[in-house]
Amino acid sequence: MGGFSRAILPKSMPNSDVMLKTENARQRYHFVTDQMVEEERVLRAKLKRLAIENHALREAAGKEAEAPLASELSSSTTDHYPELRALESKALSIVVIGASGDLAKKKTYPALFALFRNQLLPAHAIITGYARSKLEQSKFHEQIKGFLKGDDALVSKFLERCTYFSGQYDDAKDFSALHQELLKSEASQGKGPHANRVFYFAIPPSIYLETSKSVKASAFCGTGWNRVVVEKPFGKDLESAKKLADDLLQIFSEEEVYRIDHYLGKEMVQNIMAVRFANAVFEPIWNSEYISSVTLTFKENFGTEGRGGYFDEFGTSPRSSSF
Numbered sequence: 001m002g003g004f005s006r007a008i009l010p011k012s013m014p015n016s017d018v019m020l021k022t023e024n025a026r027q028r029y030h031f032v033t034d035q036m037v038e039e040e041r042v043l044r045a046k047l048k049r050l051a052i053e054n055h056a057l058r059e060a061a062g063k064e065a066e067a068p069l070a071s072e073l074s075s076s077t078t079d080h081y082p083e084l085r086a087l088e089s090k091a092l093s094i095v096v097i098g099a100s101g102d103l104a105k106k107k108t109y110p111a112l113f114a115l116f117r118n119q120l121l122p123a124h125a126i127i128t129g130y131a132r133s134k135l136e137q138s139k140f141h142e143q144i145k146g147f148l149k150g151d152d153a154l155v156s157k158f159l160e161r162c163t164y165f166s167g168q169y170d171d172a173k174d175f176s177a178l179h180q181e182l183l184k185s186e187a188s189q190g191k192g193p194h195a196n197r198v199f200y201f202a203i204p205p206s207i208y209l210e211t212s213k214s215v216k217a218s219a220f221c222g223t224g225w226n227r228v229v230v231e232k233p234f235g236k237d238l239e240s241a242k243k244l245a246d247d248l249l250q251i252f253s254e255e256e257v258y259r260i261d262h263y264l265g266k267e268m269v270q271n272i273m274a275v276r277f278a279n280a281v282f283e284p285i286w287n288s289e290y291i292s293s294v295t296l297t298f299k300e301n302f303g304t305e306g307r308g309g310y311f312d313e314f315g316t317s318p319r320s321s322s323f
């Protein structure tokens with residue numbers, strides 16, 4: 001018996017209990033026990049149930065995507081996601097810092113549009129792009145429009161909620177001016193004087209700190225919560241990651257900081273249930289007793305394409321990243 005086969009049999013099982021099963025099973029396993037056959041039957045039933053659930057979810061998602069935009073979140077949406085109801089009572093500003101960049105146009109705005117299209121973004125929310133580039137609002141809209149996938153009328157409605165503001169990252173005065181603009185747009189949302197604000201950092205980590213100081217000093221609102229979302233890579237090694245984390249926590253509370261990685265094992269994570277339950281050989285051994293670390297390999301089939309600034313400073317491993 002090879003090492004791999006031995007690893008999937010319970011240690012207490014005497015060799016005499018190891019039986020060769022049907023031709024079909026023999027093609028898949030070297031040695032098959034009654035217990036393994038029963039486990040496979042249970043796992044196949046689980047997999048079938050998951051496939052049915054998955055199909056139902058995809059269908060539901062498709063219907064949501066086609067649904068016309070309601071002026072307020074529909075009650076069925078808020079029933080499903082009760083935390084959205086809490087967002088209805090106050091104005092909401094989402095500020096994309098570094099809005100002129102690659103990540104903003106390719107990922108951040110399309111993700112916000114997907115929320116909007118699926119009625120998962122309060123309809124009164126206003127999204128303000130912030131960057132140094134001096135861009136007319138119409139020019140900025142042109143820049144992000146090509147990446148928003150959906151009905152033209154819906155894209156136009158979304159763009160009506162997207163404004164653009166130009167300023168420096170290390171200048172508290174520019175952020176004070178932004179604050180004044182946000183106050184005006186929040187007043188126009190018809191939710192009274194209270195507002196929540198999200199600041200999404202689509203900027204290189206090298207300027208997180210100066211930007212954080214400016215945001216905290218001049219653009220935080222005092223009438224609701226404030227949240228700061230930072231993109232990975234979070235520093236360029238463990239040491240710089242720890243320093244960045246410490247520095248940010250000198251400025252913000254832990255509750256205010258969200259760290260995001262939009263690609264962390266995307267495909268694998270999406271398929272992890274199927275991979276595990278469709279392969280009876282994995283199910284008994286995919287646990288902490290047998291796995292001490294996980295390495296994910298990620299390859300892109302396109303070049304840097306506008307992401308030079310990101311790769312110049314941080315680079316990437318050509319083959320894999322471990323965590």
Ligand SMILES: NC(=O)c1ccc[n+]([C@@H]2O[C@H](COP(=O)([O-])OP(=O)(O)OC[C@H]3O[C@@H](n4cnc5c(N)ncnc54)[C@H](OP(=O)(O)O)[C@@H]3O)[C@@H](O)[C@H]2O)c1
Pocket residue numbers: 098099100101102103104131132133169201202203204205206207231232233306307308309310314
């Ligand atoms: N792009 C991706 O696919 C990707 C993937 C994973 C993670 N990320 C992370 O997402 C963040 C943004 O990435 P990105 O590709 O959008 O970056 P980027 O295009 O290089 O930068 C975004 C914006 O920040 C400003 N900026 C760039 N370098 C600066 C500098 N040295 N000093 C001051 N401002 C600067 C520029 O705007 P203005 O000149 O108009 O101010 C730029 O449009 C980074 O943390 C990156 O590591 C990006």
